[in-house]
Amino acid sequence: MANQYMQEEDDAILKTYNRYPVVLDHGDGAYLYDPEGKKYLDFSAGYAVSSLGYNNKEFNDALKAQIDKMIHTSNLYYNTTCGKAGEDLKKITGMYKVFFTNSGGEAIEGAIKTARKYAYTKKTGRYEFIxxxxxxxxxxxxxxxLTGHKEYREPFEPVMPGVHFAIYNDLDSVKALVNDKTCAIILETIQGEGGINAATKEFMQGIRKICDENGILMICDEVQCGMGRSGAWFAWQQMGITPDIMTMAKAIGSGVPVGAFAMTKEVADNSLVPGDHGTTYGGNPLCCAAVSKTIEIFEKEHMLDHVNEIAPYLTQKLQEIVDTCDAAVKVKGRGLIQGLQITKPLGEVTAKALEEGLLIIGAGTDVIRMIPPLVIGKEQVDEMAEILKRALA
Incomplete structure (x- = not known):
């Protein structure tokens, strides 16, 4: 049966993903199941999306109730869920205004346009990004x-001009690129795809100072590392800074496709106005109901406290693998966005783990990415560690 589903996708869907040879049918908690009932422990959470795990009844019931009421209307009209979801995000981000999108990529596009429009409104002549x-x-x-991997940009050149790349956690390299055309500095507070690299507080505060001294906007991309994964609502909140613009997506909707970008009052008052930006589906009633219910469950279940309790145990178990396994080199990241740097080929290790019922993905060229549902317990961490040791042997 699994082969049938795989063949159907291969026949119908444009191949832009290197899929794993597994078909998933349903999930429960931190586990996913194929059509035959084989169980998989999920340490990828749909690329850090499914923070509440799978089959959360309270979340599901809220979506079912909203589906029965209304799924979509035009943004020409108000609806009963968008304003509340916006206020909920304002509360946990501390930002002044929010714009809903359909994805993290769209949130980034909105952040780019906001920064450029701010420069236009202020008549600064700035348009470049670091x-x-x-x-x-x-x-x-x-x-x-804006992505700092040549292989992602090269097939689509010429891309947007005026982008310069600094070295992560190297403040001097940032300073060397600043000029009178610099519009904004953008960075992930914790790099995900690039190898689970966490920004230092000194680096983040240094960028904030550069921006303040030079009239530059600071943009924090929290699409993957945000929404509780670091142990705070958003990872920049642990850094003693506030960005001018931030992006978010993935876990804010617990699996429903929704993203957002948010900004301070200064930026909101001097950037996008009606006609500058829009989206057909952004802010629709179903997605906004998902956002509000996600935040409600996070607060009720004290999810941040749980992350801060379980994360040190995950670090400990990963460090034990480093101490006992020749193929494991270093533990990276923080909270429940951690990485294990290895010397064996990533594809070989993820394939062996998959055979034993563990779903893991890579980050960069040599890091196993640990981004499980935030609801995991120590027993799931133990289960993961035992499988991973065998996969690395």
Missing amino acids: AMENSFHGRSMGAVA
Whole structure:
């Protein structure tokens, strides 16, 4: 039966993904199941999306109730869920205004346009961006232009001009790129795709100072590392800074496709106005109901406390693998966005883990990415560690 589903996709869907040879049918908690009932422990959470795990009854019931009421209307009209979801995101981000998108990539596009419009409104003549090497911001043209991997940009050149790449966690390399055309500096607070690299507080505060002194906007991309994964609502909140613009997506909707970008009052008052930006589906009633219910469950279940309790145990178990396995080199990241740097080929290790019922994915060229549902317990961490040791042997 699994082969049938795989063949159907291969016949019908444009091949832009290197899929794993597994078909998933349903999930429960931190586990996924194929059509024959084989069980998989999920340590990828749909690329850090499914923070509540699978089959959360309260979340599902809220979506079912909203489906029965209304799924979509035009943004020409108000609806009963968009304003509340916006206020909920304002509360946990501390930002002044929010714009809903359909994905993280769209949130990045909105952030780019907001920064450019701010420069236009202020008549600064600025249009260039400083991004980071090893960064990943999405697959759309603007996001690709900001992504610090040549192989992502090269097939689509010429991409958006005026983007320069600094070295992550190297403040001098950022300073060297600043000029009177610099519009914004963008970075992931914790790089995901680039290898689970966490920004230091000194680096983040240094960028904030550069921006303040030079009239530059600071953009934090929290699409993957945000929404509780670091142990705070958003990872920049642990850094003693506030960005001018931030992006988010993935876990804010717990599997429903929704993203957002948010901004301070200064930026909101001097950037996008009606006609500058829009989206057909952004802010629709179903997605906004998902956002509000996700935040409600996070608060009720004290999810941040749980992350801060379980994350040190995950670090400990990964460090034990480093101490006992020749193929494991270093533990990276923080919270429940951690990485294990290895010397064996990533594809070989993920394939062996898959055979034993563990879903893991890579980051960069040599890092196993640990981004499980935030609801995992120590027993799931133990189960993961035992399988991973065998896969690395």
